[in-house]
Amino acid sequence: MHVTRTLPPELIRIVISVVVVVCFTFLNVLLLGYAERKISGRIMRRPGPMEVGPQGIFQLLVDGVKLVAKQFIVPSEAGTLFRIAPLLAFMPVGLSFIVIPFSNRLQVRDLDTGLVFMLAVMSLNTFAILVAGWTSNSKYSLFGAIRSVAQSVAYEIPMLLSLLSVVLTANTLSMRGIVLAQSPVWYVVVQPVAFLIYFVAGLAETNRAPFDLPEAESELTAGFHTEYSGMGFSMFFLAEYTNMFFVCSLGVVLFFGGWSGPQLPYMDYTGIIWFSLKVYFLLFIMIWIRWTFPRVRFDQLLNFCWMYLIPFSLVNLMLTAVVVKL
């Protein structure tokens, strides 16, 4: 009581949200990094990390300590924005968490234009990659950045078009509203094509294999983050994995009914369990895809987008519009 009298409740809410968001970001990356290495190991019939802790569960913590302890090397020819690019990559992470509805009550802010906000913030990542590649003053970094921008521009279109058909069906842009609109049937049943297009475009947006051309290690060493070391690199790493989480949580909110699931006690809060289960299932599929398919060529990447994804999403959008109007 005393606390709320001296401090505005809104401030407390913001502070708690920020702390939770930052903690969750790091926790999520630890979890995903470990899952990625374990799953890739199992697919290749090897055990994955086994040395640090039981079954290697502390491997990512140790990696984090190593990265923090490493020197952040700035190339002598690098531009002035070189140090800012990792922060630029990491900044949207905090912002996107604002609108994600983890459960009925667990949402920092329910914006009326939540979906637009989230997509806008997520596409800032491309900007960070461009800045990183450009200011590194290295041919590999620059090529990685160029590819990343071309890819993101191409794949943003089918992604938005497929999400637009969902918005037409739900008749709202608020994330919470979209979840509530799917109370009888999830939109993955109503809009399966839109979901497929969204998921493929999401893979390309997060630069995941088989669309990981911006950081194709066999041709560009590490792409846009070739020149980054220590915390600079780990910022990009954090941003990449958190972006994966965003793409999947957006997929869950728009197509898999968000927090909805069998009734649990205190459903307003425990809905986060169903939400996390769905998100991590989608993330598992992303990891599974990465360790299955070889990287596509650049012309294949763009051809697939312009020849298949965009026409299909356009047709899907038109059909949705017609059905909604009827």
Next chain:
Amino acid sequence: MKEYFLLLFTGAKSLLTGMGVTLRQMFQPIVTVQYPRERIAITPNFRGHTELVRDQETGTHRCISCKICQMDCPSSCITVNSEKREGVKGLVLLSYRLDFTKCSLCGICVEVCPTSALGFSGEYELAGFESSEFRYDLLKVMEGRE
């Protein structure tokens, strides 16, 4: 137009097949060996450095110091030392030096030995700090194997 859709369907099908393959592999047992903690049996054909075989009946080596192995060794890495002793028939082996830093594991010494005194050991953990650690005296090695 027909090709366009055909490509889509065959492509999607092959992608799903690939995903199926990796999913099946994921639930198969692990095939790699966690080496220092886990070891597998060495095959009988494995060629470690040569060793003097212990004869089951006499309890010692079968070397008669004929030095054929020393002469035939293409890398000249074998030195056999022996002496004549009073009251003992034949030569007494004093040392059988193998310079494993030069040995190419060709196995000619094992083949030419008239008494089959030589064989390949199963030794594979061969890390050391100095080259002198790999100049073995096989007689001592055999005695050390008690």
